[in-house]
Amino acid sequence: MAKLRMGIIGVGGIAQNRHIPAYKKLSETVTIEAISDINTLTARTAAGKFDIPNVYSDYRDMFEHVDAVTICTPNKFHAEISIAALQAGLHVFCEKPMAMTPEECQSMIDAADESGKVLAIAYHYRFMKDSRAAKRIITANEIGEPIVARARAIRRRKVPGWGVFTNKELQGGGSLIDYGCHFLDLSLWLLGNPKPVEVTGTAYNKLSRMPGEVNMWGEFDREHFEVDDHVTAYIKFDNGASMLFETSWSANVKSDEETLSISGETGGVDLFPLQINQMKHGMLMNSEADWIPGEDDPGLPQAENFINSCLGNEELIVKPREAMAVSQIVDAIYKSSETRRSITLN
Numbered sequence: 601m602a603k604l605r606m607g608i609i610g611v612g613g614i615a616q617n618r619h620i621p622a623y624k625k626l627s628e629t630v631t632i633e634a635i636s637d638i639n640t641l642t643a644r645t646a647a648g649k650f651d652i653p654n655v656y657s658d659y660r661d662m663f664e665h666v667d668a669v670t671i672c673t674p675n676k677f678h679a680e681i682s683i684a685a686l687q688a689g690l691h692v693f694c695e696k697p698m699a700m701t702p703e704e705c706q707s708m709i710d711a712a713d714e715s716g717k718v719l720a721i722a723y724h725y726r727f728m729k730d731s732r733a734a735k736r737i738i739t740a741n742e743i744g745e746p747i748v749a750r751a752r753a754i755r756r757r758k759v760p761g762w763g764v765f766t767n768k769e770l771q772g773g774g775s776l777i778d779y780g781c782h783f784l785d786l787s788l789w790l791l792g793n794p795k796p797v798e799v800t801g802t803a804y805n806k807l808s809r810m811p812g813e814v815n816m817w818g819e820f821d822r823e824h825f826e827v828d829d830h831v832t833a834y835i836k837f838d839n840g841a842s843m844l845f846e847t848s849w850s851a852n853v854k855s856d857e858e859t860l861s862i863s864g865e866t867g868g869v870d871l872f873p874l875q876i877n878q879m880k881h882g883m884l885m886n887s888e889a890d891w892i893p894g895e896d897d898p899g900l901p902q903a904e905n906f907i908n909s910c911l912g913n914e915e916l917i918v919k920p921r922e923a924m925a926v927s928q929i930v931d932a933i934y935k936s937s938e939t940r941r942s943i944t945l946n
């Protein structure tokens with residue numbers, strides 16, 4: 601079987617810690633042909649470290665030598681690079697969030713539709729063992745029709761102090777667009793991807809601006825901290841389902857928390873840790889998972905799904921229209937917070 605020839609664009613933390621190691625493990629189906637980064641020293645160093653043969657300072661120069669690209673640049677460049685790659689006839693695997701705005705997401709989808717190539721977004725929480733098991737449970741009708749999702753992705757004092765995570769111009773926002781988006785995506789998937797129709801949200805950045813505050817993940821410029829570090833939201837869907845959502849990089853809570861639960865008509869499922877809550881035989885019963893099969897590292901099944909989709913052997917799990925719905929909600933939460941009103945989505 602022919603191998604997929606992969607190029608990596610943007611070779612920072614996520615490329616070096618997740619995508620390149622995953623492709624190296626999947627060397628029977630993929631080969632990393634080239635990398636590109638605006639910082640050529642970063643690209644050359646990574647090429648040496650991971651034994652990658654070709655380095656390009658302009659990402660466009662790699663297009664004729666690869667079948668697919670993995671885009672790991674700051675969010676601002678996701679749409680532009682994805683569209684250029686799709687128009688050059690390449691498959692695209694783009695880091696999350698899909699783009700800065702829903703309009704950019706739509707342009708990416710249009711380019712993918714025109715090219716007929718695969719466009720995937722790296723919402724890796726879907727590939728966690730708990731998440732895949734929860735999806736199987738819901739698909740097997742163990743909880744009936746999902747009605748309510750509750751998601752909390754909260755860190756006590758973990759603003760990323762490296763890279764450009766607190767740069768609004770390059771990232772588009774803070775805790776919501778960077779971290780909470782994973783829990784929006786996972787919730788939508790488990791709810792069966794209903795269409796969001798109304799969003800109410802509030803975004804704060806009070807705590808990170810306070811002089812003398814502590815942070816466990818390095819330092820950042822508190823005086824010019826313009827992105828959100830704590831967000832709450834309530835989302836309604838076209839099928840009557842609803843979602844309660846909270847995310848934060850820096851909140852006054854006892855400890856970090858990552859939880860998601862879905863209540864259905866006949867039962868519920870909790871994730872992290874996984875548990876099914878049901879009424880059975882006249883009793884209220886909860887079942888915990890003792891062992892869940894699969895990879896501990898979600899980066900591996902995520903990469904496999906992209907490669908196999910490009911090779912035509914598997915259905916893509918994170919579809920671009922689903923990732924765009926996340927960006928629509930993110931955008932609506934920011935707009936709702938600014939206007940102090942709920943936002944209706946068409």
Ligand SMILES: NC(=O)c1ccc[n+]([C@@H]2O[C@H](COP(=O)([O-])OP(=O)(O)OC[C@H]3O[C@@H](n4cnc5c(N)ncnc54)[C@H](O)[C@@H]3O)[C@@H](O)[C@H]2O)c1
Nearest residue numbers: 610611612613614637638639672673674675677695696763
């Ligand atoms: N899935 C996840 O959980 C997860 C985790 C971390 C980061 N990310 C996403 O990955 C992306 C990158 O994050 P990171 O942590 O690797 O950041 P990073 O700052 O470590 O790396 C980004 C790299 O992109 C390069 N770059 C910047 N602009 C470029 C351009 N126009 N063309 C080519 N290269 C360019 C930079 O020089 C840098 O080496 C972001 O979109 C972020 O949201 C996702």
